[in-house]
Amino acid sequence: MDPIHQFQIAPIYPLHVLGIDASFTNAALFMVIVVLAASALMILGTFPKALVPGRIQSAAEMTYEFMANTVHLTGGHDGMKFFPFVFTLFLFVLFSNLIGLIPYTFTVTSQIFVTFSLAILVIGLVICYGLYRHGLHFLNLFVPSGVHPALLPFLVMIEVISFLSRPISLSVRLFANMLAGHITLKVMGGFVASLLGAGIYSVIAPLPLAMTVALTAFELLVALLQAYVFAILTCVYLNDAIHPGH
Amino acid sequence: MATSTDHGLVEGTESHGGTGHGKGPFPPFDPANFSPLIIWLALTFGLFYLLMSKVALPQVADILKTRRGKISKDIHEAHAKRAEAQDAAATLEKTLADARAKALTLAQETQAKLAAEAEAKRQGLEGTLNAQLAASEAKIAEMKAGAMANVDSIAKDAASAIVAHLTGKPADDKAVAAAVASTKS
Numbered sequence: 001m002d003p004i005h006q007f008q009i010a011p012i013y014p015l016h017v018l019g020i021d022a023s024f025t026n027a028a029l030f031m032v033i034v035v036l037a038a039s040a041l042m043i044l045g046t047f048p049k050a051l052v053p054g055r056i057q058s059a060a061e062m063t064y065e066f067m068a069n070t071v072h073l074t075g076g077h078d079g080m081k082f083f084p085f086v087f088t089l090f091l092f093v094l095f096s097n098l099i100g101l102i103p104y105t106f107t108v109t110s111q112i113f114v115t116f117s118l119a120i121l122v123i124g125l126v127i128c129y130g131l132y133r134h135g136l137h138f139l140n141l142f143v144p145s146g147v148h149p150a151l152l153p154f155l156v157m158i159e160v161i162s163f164l165s166r167p168i169s170l171s172v173r174l175f176a177n178m179l180a181g182h183i184t185l186k187v188m189g190g191f192v193a194s195l196l197g198a199g200i201y202s203v204i205a206p207l208p209l210a211m212t213v214a215l216t217a218f219e220l221l222v223a224l225l226q227a228y229v230f231a232i233l234t235c236v237y238l239n240d241a242i243h244p245g246h
Numbered sequence: 247m248a249t250s251t252d253h254g255l256v257e258g259t260e261s262h263g264g265t266g267h268g269k270g271p272f273p274p275f276d277p278a279n280f281s282p283l284i285i286w287l288a289l290t291f292g293l294f295y296l297l298m299s300k301v302a303l304p305q306v307a308d309i310l311k312t313r314r315g316k317i318s319k320d321i322h323e324a325h326a327k328r329a330e331a332q333d334a335a336a337t338l339e340k341t342l343a344d345a346r347a348k349a350l351t352l353a354q355e356t357q358a359k360l361a362a363e364a365e366a367k368r369q370g371l372e373g374t375l376n377a378q379l380a381a382s383e384a385k386i387a388e389m390k391a392g393a394m395a396n397v398d399s400i401a402k403d404a405a406s407a408i409v410a411h412l413t414g415k416p417a418d419d420k421a422v423a424a425a426v427a428s429t430k431s
Contacts, residue, residue: 028286042302
């Protein structure tokens with residue numbers, strides 16, 4: 001009943017490439033499962049190419065249109081070239097969160113290394129694309145316009161710090177939500193088992209059980225919401241790269 | 247939840263919290279997990295990105311485009327059909343109006359023609375009748391005159407005979423004629 005146990009990473013197939021540990025772990029297994037499940041929805045689900053879609057095709061189309069609208073709304077027409085990336089990110093995070101809610105599974109997004117890598121990928125893309133498209137004008141991002149020159153150094157410092165903290169806040173938000181949610185669920189579930197084994201106290205065991213049910217619903221919401229938040233923040237940051245300057 | 251599957255559940259039931267904390271750092275922060283996680287994340291995420299951008303998204307975009315095209319085409323066709331129907335209705339109206347006007351003129355023409363014919367016939371008949379009437383009247387007048395002439399001679403004969411019978415001698419023709427003429431007037 002150790003609530004941390006669910007985040008343990010164990011190799012399934014130990015593998016070392018060039019002296020680097022590249023073992024196929026339970027985390028890697030669930031990454032593969034996530035990719036397969038999401039691809040099944042998006043590729044097999046839309047395979048009929050029906051004019052009047054069935055349920056799965058409808059779900060795939062709705063996801064597509066939802067993300068397309070989100071990207072278009074935040075990034076404009078230019079932002080649509082990042083649509084495949086944002087969509088992939090959203091679906092990967094969403095499926096990781098949702099699959100992680102199934103008991104006995106592993107939650108890929110509960111690993112800070114995973115979320116931080118994704119955040120670094122986003123910020124790296126923002127910086128690279130910003131410099132590629134605008135050159136050094138991209139640095140105008142850190143210079144707010146219409147400010148008194150005396151205040152400028154101070155404000156630029158704040159902008160730089162806020163920019164640098166983006167990957168941290170982006171990754172920690174997702175990671176902490178998943179970690180905390182799963183620990184809470186596990187602890188509540190543990191209460192049920194402990195109370196059932198505690199003689200007369202077993203009569204109050206339904207209380208934490210009800211709590212677990214409620215929390216599961218809440219975690220479902222969090223899983224969707226955090227995936228959406230991750231995607232929309234990615235859009236917002238990418239928009240900075242497309243249209244720098246305030 | 248699932249570590250190496252052989253003792254996942256067993257460990258879960260026997261430990262009463264705390265025992266897991268002793269061994270090693272908090273798993274999400276364990277640097278030993280870094281490289282396998284990142285390598286497999288890069289592999290799976292990269293594959294996933296390729297699948298989405300090359301296969302799934304074009305496929306869905308194609309479906310949506312096809313559907314949008316089909317809907318706009320259908321609407322366009324419906325509009326064309328409606329315009330066609332309106333044209334047909336207008337043509338029908340026009341044909342009906344034409345036919346009505348034609349029928350009306352035809353009826354009027356026929357009526358006028360028939361009326362003229364009837365008038366001509368009537369006039370012809372009237373002429374014939376008038377001529378016959380005149381002829382009859384002339385004949386009657388002639389017959390009357392003839393009859394009157396006969397009456398004259400009969401009256402003369404009768405007067406002569408009466409005179410001869412009364413006087414015993416033949417009557418004077420001239421005197422008789424004068425007498426008859428005097429009575430007649």
